Every structure is written in structure tokens, then in C-alpha cells.
Amino acid sequence: MKERDFQNFFDLCRARSIMQALEEDRYDGDLTTMATIDPVQRGRGVICAKADGIIAGIGVAQEVFRGIDSGIAVTPFIADGERVSAGVTVLEARGGVASLLVAERTALNFMQRMSGIATRTRVFAEKIAHTGARILDTRKTAPGLRYFDKEAVKIGGGRNHRFGLFDLVLIKDNHIDAAGGVVPAIERARRYLADKGIDVKIEVEVRSAGELQAALGAVPDIVLLDNFSLDGLREAVALARTHSPEILLEASGNVGLQTVAHIAETGVDFISVGELTHSVTALDLSMTIQFD
Template sequence: MDFSIKENILIDKIVEQVLLEDIGTGDITSDSIVPYDLKAKGIIKTSEEGVVAGLDIAHLIFKKLDPEIIFQEKIKDGVKVARGKVLAEISGSARTILKGERVALNFLQRMSGIATITSKFCQEIKNLPVRIVDTRKTTPGLRILEKYAVLMGGGYNHRFGLYDAVLIKDNHIAVAGGIKSAVNSVRKQISHMIKIEIEVENLSQLQEALFEKTAKLPKIEFIKPKHSIGSNTITAMQSGMFFGYLGLTNELIRRFKRELGEDSVVVATGGQAELMGNESKLIDKINPFLTLQGLRMIYEMNKL
């Protein structure tokens, strides 16, 4: 692992904490049965195929317990391996090996699991102009290791914490009274070097975010453009919004029909129902009041 001094200190504390949690005042089983001077050898191998992550942590765990332990890595983190592959060989004090094995395996299993599932996600989108990025929804205390595992699986790290990037979400927007107010408040408080991201929930919020985050472009109206290729920045964004949303709608309908049957009737409702309904050949009917009619039916069924 190639970490900064701060990150290495954090990892060191994690290892010390987990060893204290598991060993406490000592391994009363091994210390009672295994002679203190008995030497042993062991191997760590995979039980199924996957992407390896956490070997450096496993190494550090054994070295913390006994600096004389020999830990030889047979593979590097980030490599995909088959079932039964030997990842490392350990030799030294039998007591030390028995004390550290469970903690080391716990980290290897968790981190390799994260790396493996990340790798699978990355394979699914390898031909698309997108990335698999992690979040802050990590195991408390283990974020640095879990984010490292995402990297080993081919993913990318998002912000590490609340301090290194701005992410304006629904609660911030609600408190501020809108995206414009939220962005303006942030700009007054932080350096212009810090990235600002906005999490939007609908097209109107996207339009407002584009207005606030770009060079103060006019608000972009969500209508069908005259041409798919825009003649300027505004019409190009308009085209991307309209045809992107139309493509998303059509793909969802195709998937629904595959699951529910090709004879399913597709009804468009909601704020953009007429716009999408008139453009998509997969939509059978347009009913802007479908939700209200459904609520009325539910009410009538339950009012007795």
C-alpha cells in the first residue's frame, strides 16, 4: 500500500485496536497448549476466485504481534486469482501465527470481497463512459481500508470525508431553500479550489444546478429540440437532456415488457408524460391524472 504518513498512522491504529479487541490480555487457549518456543509454518489460500486485497494489512498484523515472523506474499493486491491460489506463506512462532490468523483472515476476506464485487461492477460498465465510485457508507473505523479495496477492484474513490469535498444533497437544499442559495452559501465559505457536487432528484433541479454551477447560462427549457446536434451550448445541453431522458424511458419500458409480457399496456403519467408520450413509440397512452385516479380508487375501496 502506498499511503501518506497520516494514512499510515490511521492504519496502524486500526490494527492495534483490532488486535486488542481479539487478543485482549492474551490467547489463553494457545498459550496453555502450544509451547512458547514451537515454530510453525502456514499458508493463506483462496477458497474461491476473486480479486485480492488486504495482504499488506495481514502482513502488518503478524509483524505487530512478532517482528520476527516471516510473511512472504505470493501475489499482489489487485490481482484476480483462482480458487486454491496460495496468497502468502507465514513462518515463525506457532503461538503468534495462531493469535493473528483470524484477524488477518477477517481483513483479507472483507477487503477481497469488496475488491471482487467492485471488479464485477467495473466489468459491467467497461464499455461505457462512466466510473464505479465509492461512498462514505463504510464500516465505521475501516473506511480507509474499504476505499483501498475499491481501488484494488478497479473502482475510484469519492471524497474521503465531509472535509475534503462539497456534496450538496436533498437535506442541504431543503434547509437552504433551493440549489442557488445552497451553492452561494458554500462559495462564501470555501476555497475556489474545492470541488462542489450537487445531488439532484429531478430534471428541474438539474436545470437549476447547471445554471448555478456553469458560467451562468440561461435556464434550459426541457422541450424537444429542433435538431439532435446542438448549434450552441444551450441547444446541445437541451438535446442531451431530452434524448437522454427519452432513451432512459424507452429502455425501462423494454425491460418492463420483457418481465411483464410484450402485450403490457404502457401508460405515461407525471410532469413529462405528454412530452415523452408523444415522442416514444413504446408508450400506448398518456394519462396525466393516473396517480390521482389510483388514489381515488384506493380511497373508495377502503372508505367502508
Template sequence: MTELPVLPRLLVDDVVAAALKEDLGRAGDITSDATIPAEARASGTIAARTPGVIAGVPLAAATFRAVDPAVRFVVECGDGAAVGAGDGIARIDGPARTILAAERVALNFLGHLSGIATATRDLVERVAHTGARICDTRKTTPGLRALEKYAVRCGGGANHRFGLDDAVLIKDNHIAVAGGVAAAIEAARAFAGHLVKVEVEVDTLEQLHAAMAAEPDAVLLDNMTPDTLRAAVAIIDGRAIAEASGNVTRETVAAIAETGVDRISSGWITHSAPSLDVGLDVAAG
């Protein structure tokens, strides 16, 4: 697996702080405060309850650290690693109240991001016999995009653009207003700097011919059948990155990859991947 990007500490701390504020509210964990003595200590293990790929360990660690730096968090299985049911992810010990107050937020991050990594790895493995790479989209949870795209990387996928400001992607509505595929590409070229990539979405071979005449850097082939995708790849002929999108599922992804496309983008891996079942069992002492 390629080396994972580093999650910026500032980004992690800001997201964790917002999540803890949401959960602890105005009075903190009143259940733990009412039932557990302040001096009580606890230890436990965060473990996977189903097989998957781990992502979000830095978020879990930061959650406990934010509530109380006295909590000791020892990583047993880092981001990007495959785990089986029952495998330990991290060991924790420290003040019991702190551990229980931070537990749900830490597990929410870990389960959600690991679910994305697991879904991504599944698609990556299904296309491993081809040259295609699995990519994400901007269909992400508001406020969590950078983390979800990080989880895609943990699963072996690649990142598409992070926002509207880092690449040009001309879609059908842009084309409708701009007056056609070629006109939209030419306008984007005139507007964007030389370092900004220009990609255009097409859904017919006729549109693709018009797009290629304007020399885009990449073409998004939207909702095309495998036969049409093969024809599109032949038309592109290596002159631009060929990206397939639409109707990407576990069942269809291999056939899509076998058409010769360079990239396959999936919104499902971030917006609909089920969370990985992870849990924390603690004991006093």
C-alpha cells in the same frame, strides 16, 4: 490497472493494534498458550478458497508482524491481483503460538477488503464498454474508511470524497434548509476555497436546470431511470461531471453507464459486499 495508493504505515499499524487488542484482550491467546509448547514452530499458506480480487495483504502482514516480528511473511499474490480458488496469497512460518494468535485478525482484514475489491471489479467489468467509472461513497465501516476505499482502488474503482471536509456535496436536506438548489450552490461557492469542488444532488430535471444555472463542478443524479439519465446528461452537456447514484446493482449498472454518465457511485461495494473466503492451513515445523 492504475497504480495503487500506498497505505500509510501509521494508519495500518493503528488499525491492526486496535483489532489485536480487541481479539487478544487481557490474557492473550489462552488456547494456544495452553496447548502449544512455546518453542513450537509452524508454517502455512494463506489461500483463496473462492475466486476474487485481493486487497489487504499489507494489513495481514502487519498483523503477524505486530504480534511477533519473528514471523516470516512472504507475499505470493499482491493487492489488486485476481485469484482463483486455491491460489496462494502468502506463505508464513515462525513461532506457532504467534501464527495462531494473529490468524483470525489477519484473515478478517484480508477477507473483508478482498470482498470489497471483488465486488468493485465486478461492477468495473460490467461498465468497461463505456466511459463511466465506478466510485465508492461514505457508506463505510466506522474506523475503516481509508482501508475500504483503498480496497475499492484495488478493484479498479475510484474514490469519492473521503469525508465531509474534502469536498462540498449538497444533498436534498441541505437544499431544503438553504432555500433551493441555486441558493445552496451559491452559498457553497462563497464559503469554499477555490480548490474545493462543489457537487449538488438533484432528483428531477427541473432541479438539474436550476443547478446548472449556478455552475456546479459536478451533479449527482439521484435515483433516475435510464431515460431520465440520458436527458440529464444532455442537459449537463459536458459542463459538469455527471454522476449517477441510487439503485446501482450488478443487473442495472451497465444500463446506467450506457446513458453517458461520467461516474457511478455505489454504497453497496463497501457496506454490503460479501467477504472473500480466504483461509490459513498450517503444519508443525
């Protein structure tokens, strides 16, 4: 089966979302800027951090400025993934002042959200750095912003789970119940992928030791251990490593900064954390205009 390549789709999502964000903000023009700013006035917009955190969204901000005015020159001083302190200059955008003002809020909106996600992801990743586990995101993203939310997770040191419904078979409780059990669900998924010539992994959620035992016998690529206790996770890891060591294990449910290290120490491969993208605290950034 041929491996599926989604990069063109991801690029399209990014471009469309940026243009939509610009359009919903300006519609047929920035009335305040048109009324108060000389259209030939030039200057530079300086974006600074007002809080400590991890920067993300530099490239997105560049595209926002170019989307308003291709003549704006953006100079980054910080790279995505770098840690900054309050007061540090992140980037400078030079061009027409009117264009800088039109782009300002959209550029900051993307960067603040992405930097907030990257900052939170880094905290989680550092909590489990002493283990072999890795932090995963989920599909609990803001509608229309999934590309940026998931890109920010990667920048922060996490990994992306599936992007959408199309790049992984994830068999969850309702699928299992409708299919008549864990094994029938896995077998039906495997036949479907083979018939269609689709090369994606199969992951199945299990809710008990019995479902885990059944899933291991059907040999999916990944088993999702949902809301298992720490003892339950340890037992699941021991069973899986003995029975089918090639199967990867993901833990989910009740994951927070106080619990994530304990979960990682059970030996699971991945820990999915919904709060990375569904409960975002934006990193405080601001832009000031300096006139030529």
C-alpha cells in the same frame, strides 16, 4: 487555495484500526495458544483461497503479523488486485507458531472482507468497461473499517468518492432545503471555501430536471443525479454537455448488476454503488500451520 493532503490522516486511520483489531481480539492474551503451544515452536502459516475472486489486503495482513511479532516474515505469492482460483496459495507467514496463531483471525478478517469488496467491485467495473463511466464507492462502510473498505474498492478497479465529510462538499437534499434552494446552497459553499482557503470540489445532488437546470447555472464541479430514470439520465447528460461540458455527472440510486451497464451507457461520468461496502460477501480464505 492550497490543495489539502490527507495521506498522513489515512495512514493514521490504517494503523489505529489494525492495532484496535488486534487488541480487541487478544486483550491480555490468547489463552488457548498459551495453554497448548510451546513458545519456541516455529512454523509457517499458509493462507490459501477457498473460492475464486480478487485478492486484496496483502499489505494489511503483513502489518497484522508484524503487529503481533516483528520477527514474522511474510512472503506474498499473489499481489493485490490479482484474480485467484480456489486452492491457490496467497501468502506465507513464517515465525513462531504462537504468534502466527494470535494473528491468524485478524489477518484473515481484513483480507476476507477486502477481497470480497474488491471482487464485487471488479464485477461492476467489468460490466461498464465498454463505456467511459467509472464505479464509485460511498460512505456506507463498516465503522472503523472505512480505510480498508475504500482501499479494496480501488484494488477492485473502482474509484473512491469522498473519504469522509472533510474532503468534498457534497450538497444533498437536506442541505438544499435548509439553504433555500440549489443555487443558494452552491453559492454559500463556494464563499465558505474561498473564505477558509480550502481547495476541495463542490458536488450537488439534484432530484429533478428543474434542479439540474438551476445547478448547471451555478457551475459546481459535479452534479449527482439521484434516482433519475434512464431517459432522465440521457436528457440530463445532453443538457449538461450542451450547457456546461466541464461539469462531471454522477448517477446514483437503483444501481445493480442488471442496471449498471444501461446507466453507464447514458453517458454519465460516474456511478456510485453503495452495495460494494454495505453488503459485503467475504471471500473465503483460510490459514493452515505447517510445522518446522
